[in-house]
Amino acid sequence: MDERSGPWWRGVTGYQWLVFAVASGAWLFDTMDQRLFSLARIPALGDLMALPPSHVEVQAFAKIVTALFLVGWGLGGLIIGPLGDRFGRVRLLAISILLYSLCTGITAFCRTPAEFAALRFVTGLGIGGVFGLAVAIIVETVDGRARLAMLAGLQLLSTVGNVGSALVKMGVDDLARHDLIAAGSVWRWLFALGALPALIAIVAMIGLREPQSWRDRKAEGRLPKGAFGAYVDLLGNPAERRGLLIGSLLAVAGVVGLWGIGEYAVDLQHAVFTAYYDGRLAPDAAKAAVTDAKNWAYMLQMAGGAVGMLIFTLIADRVGRRPAFLTCFAAAFVVTMFVYARMQTPTDAYWMMPLMGAAQFSLFAGFSIYLPELFGAAARGTGVSFAYNLGRFAAAAGSFGSAWLSTSLFGGFDAPDPLRYSAMTMCVIFLIGLAAAWFAPETRGRPLPA
Incomplete structure (x- = not known):
């Protein structure tokens, strides 16, 4: 059956x-x-x-x-x-x-x-x-x-x-x-x-x-022989070396996109919401309204993220892992650019942040599903951990890069424009993920590597 x-x-x-x-x-x-x-x-x-x-x-x-x-x-x-x-x-x-x-x-x-x-x-x-x-x-x-x-x-x-x-x-x-x-x-x-x-x-x-x-x-x-022998096994296999390269590029793009771009949405929200409420409410009421609006935007972003992960899983199961990554990296690029360019009010954030959450978090369902399918059993934990966590170093660099863009390159613009322009510039990372997905091997329906 x-x-x-x-x-x-x-x-x-x-x-x-x-x-x-x-x-x-x-x-x-x-x-x-x-x-x-x-x-x-x-x-x-x-x-x-x-x-x-x-x-x-x-x-x-x-x-x-x-x-x-x-x-x-x-x-x-x-x-x-x-x-x-x-x-x-x-x-x-x-x-x-x-x-x-x-x-x-x-x-x-x-x-x-x-x-x-x-x-x-x-x-x-x-x-x-x-x-x-x-x-x-x-x-x-x-x-x-x-x-x-x-x-x-x-x-x-x-x-x-x-x-x-x-x-x-x-x-x-x-x-x-x-x-x-x-x-x-x-x-x-x-x-x-x-x-x-x-x-x-x-x-x-x-x-x-x-x-x-x-x-x-x-x-x-x-x-594996020795504490780090799994790296020898991993790098000694041509197919797994290719999987490590593709998996690392996918994960770097997704992790930098979330930590180097998505996390700064809170800063943009603070600037936008403060400007919106300052002319409408008393100072204490405006501060409380900004906090409440940021909390709601975050909750809606997480709800969107959950939906995005389900969408990725559905595409990966019915069509394939590669089409799922291509779709979601393209969505992450377009949606994130749009959100940072157009968010002007709390109402904007309430429908934009779920979309951005869905696009960015969808990729992380792909990492848990796809990365272990690239590596054999002997070094699977090493391959998944290396590919997924390599993005953390890139994200650390991305945090400093985003700070430099907003303070130096775009520092002459009125707030919150530096935040917008630096985030939009960094969206190029999603195009790197899109290119990596194009060359990614399809694993749907195939047995796990031995």
């Missing part, structure tokens, strides 16, 4: 559901941690530096910390991926979760900006290890349409993590407004709550076992 005649979840075992729950939960809280950092970094550094959050030194050091976080994230993927291929993916996934969750919790107690920066770098190492390992474990535990659905679901839940972080921030802010916690300690409470995913690591260590294919390779003595 054709497996498409029934629902994809038919035949999924209880253990496979547990694997999905642990892997996707690890990634959900991973993305929540990322977003909590974005929300709390400026207040935290303002407190630690004893300066107003808007002070130029706080803003400058925040960029350095963000870059360190992204570099740690990238290094974590490059280091932990091959360690998982050699010593066990479940074991290294649990270590990665513990690393990012415990370091996030410890951040709540730091006393200096240097401690804050160091802890965010180490947190990034743990965060960088999660995606490649989580994807590899699902791929080697689940088959057929259930595998594609779970891989897409893992990435879809990242939007839940992003929204969850915003809700947590709103809840902690509400506690501060009611004097249940000190207003200046909000950022510390946010990081303290980030330690909770350590419970998932315990479940992984107790409830999961290494995939059968990994255990078979271990019994036969076919695991």
Whole structure:
């Protein structure tokens, strides 16, 4: 009987559901941690530096910390991926979760900006290890349409993590407004709550076992030689070298597009919404209206992101992975250019941000579905981690590049024009992804590389 005649979840075992729950939960809280950092970094550094959050030194050091976080994230993927291929993916996934969750919790107690920066770098190492390992474990535990659905679901839940972080921030802010916690300690409470995913690591260590294919390779003595031997296996195979190049270009374009362009939509919104409300409301009411409008725009962007991931999955399943990437990179270029060129009011943001979220986040469903199909079992965790996390280094450079464009090249324009023009200039990265997708091998309907 054709497996498409029934629902994809038919035949999924209880253990496979547990694997999905642990892997996707690890990634959900991973993305929540990322977003909590974005929300709390400026207040935290303002407190630690004893300066107003808007002070130029706080803003400058925040960029350095963000870059360190992204570099740690990238290094974590490059280091932990091959360690998982050699010593066990479940074991290294649990270590990665513990690393990012415990370091996030410890951040709540730091006393200096240097401690804050160091802890965010180490947190990034743990965060960088999660995606490649989580994807590899699902791929080697689940088959057929259930595998594609779970891989897409893992990435879809990242939007839940992003929204969850915003809700947590709103809840902690509400506690501060009611004097249940000190207003200046909000950022510390946010990081303290980030330690909770350590419970998932315990479940992984107790409830999961290494995939059968990994255990078979271990019994036969076919695991990578040495801690980083997976790179030798990966680079020694011409097909996998090509897959690594294509996968890395796709991921770099998508990650830079989100972190180097999409993240700056918040800055554009702040400028546009402030200009819109300043002439219509009293100062305090205008400030509150700007905050509310930014929150709504973000929630709608995440909702659009979830829809975009579902659309990518549908195209990838019915037509192919390559057409899905071509469609979504083209959409990301056109929609992002349009949004940055035309957003003028909160009402604009309420329908534009879901479109931009759908276009940009759709690509990330593709990374979880497509990247593991490019690599053989021996170095799959390494290949996925390398390709996906290489984009973090590019994103760190993209953050500085965007800052240079907005302050130097376009700095002579009236606000918010520098933000618009720098973001529109950086949209060229989506064209690089489009070119990489054109040369990408189609993997739909083909067995995973052995």
